[in-house]
Amino acid sequence: MKRWKQIIIGCALVFVYAQNARGQSGFDSLTTSLEQIVKKDSLTGMSVVLVNSKQIIYEHNFGYADVAKKTRYTSKSIQIIGSVSKTFIAVALMKAVEMGYFDLETDINDILPFKIANPGYPTASITIRELTNHTSSIVDNPAIFPDTYQFDEAFACYDISAYKILQNMGYRKKVAPSALKTFLYDYLSTEGKYYSADNFVSSEPGSSSHYSNIASALAAYLIEVKSGMTYAEFTEKHILKPLKMRNSSWFLDNKQVDKYARHYYDLVSSFPFYQCITYPDGGLRTNTTDLSKYLIALINGYNGDESLLSKASYQTMFTPQFSKDNPPKGISLAYRNKGIFWNLYNNGTIGHDGDDPGVSSFLFFNPVTGKGGVFLCDRYLADKSEIIDLLVKYTR
Secondary structure, three states, rough: OHHHHHHHHHHHHHHHHHHHHHHHHHHHHHHHHHHHHHHHHOOOOEEEEEEEEEEEEEEEEEEEEEEEOOOOOOOOOEEEOHHHHHHHHHHHHHHHHOOOOOOOOEEEOOOOOOOOOOOOOOOOOOOOOHOOOOOOEEEOOOOHHHHHHHEOOOOOOOOHHHHHHHOOOOOOOOOOOOHOOOOOOHHHHHOOOHHHHHHOOOOOOOOOOOOOOOHHHHHHHHHHHHOOHHHHHHHHHHHHHOOEEEEEOOOOOOHHHHHHHEOOOOOOOOOHHHHHHHHHOOEEOOOOOHHHHHHHHHHHOOOOOOOOOOOHHHHHOOOOOOOOOOOOOOOHHHHEOOOOOOOOEEEEEEEEEEEOOOOEEEEEEOOOOOOEEEEEEEEEOOOOHHHHHHHHOOOO
């Protein structure tokens, strides 16, 4: 009887393997196209995963996570993902709304322990919704924001020449390491040491669109104030742990260094590892294996599953924020609209991209087909459209 069970199990495994092999072979042309892009654009390392509502349907990895050590880039390689992290703020905010902490129309000054006001419009309120769709009038002052990147020269080896290029671009660590709360106070409170009228645009909150990392981090901080937890703790409890994203975290960990993909300037030169003071806006460290779990949860949530969020929360999160007839100044709806942090692309997909020193990323799903994809690359890619168009094509 035991031998018979072994035969049955063996046959079943062969069948599953054959099915998976046939599925992967249908993507041969995708792999070929991606290989050509990797070569043409001199990409160091990259991982690409496509999913449906149940599982990974395609996975392929290219190049190196560590060129010097000849460590291959895999779906287990961990790297910072840039602004794709903002989609986690969206999910966390909707969870906070469900928990009764606030709603999207809440004035941020009804929550904050310090006051924030646009100096040109001191009596105008700023709502949480305006933080999420980048119309809050808070902007990333280029004289300050690059210095919120905290490069850790002692964490691992790096190339001095690559680091000098970053320093010449303004990444000089002139902002002292601090907690998220401390930096936001220093940047946005009139009594803060980094406060300036240049931290705001000269237009009323809600009237114009200006992409803002700092405003995004402020939205995450509101969750801290109401929950009594750090944003990292809140997302661990309500997103990462429920989805079993065991290789995802917000801060550098010496125990994980061998799993980290380096941040490359070119095919051989790497930047130092870094963390961001405003970490919710771009600091999640993860891999395509964990992000596939996140994507599957989003696809199922869009279609009614309430394991992570309620149906109403998903509907709100993915509802277009801007009227086509009267959008705010500074945004064109020819390419996309905005949800709660999410981009609602005119090709029917929902997603977000990410860029940082030595980082390119993109995550999306197609609500109609119930498929989605993600790619992570350990080098900045100025134009991701060729890869994105390919992944969108193969999830139709």
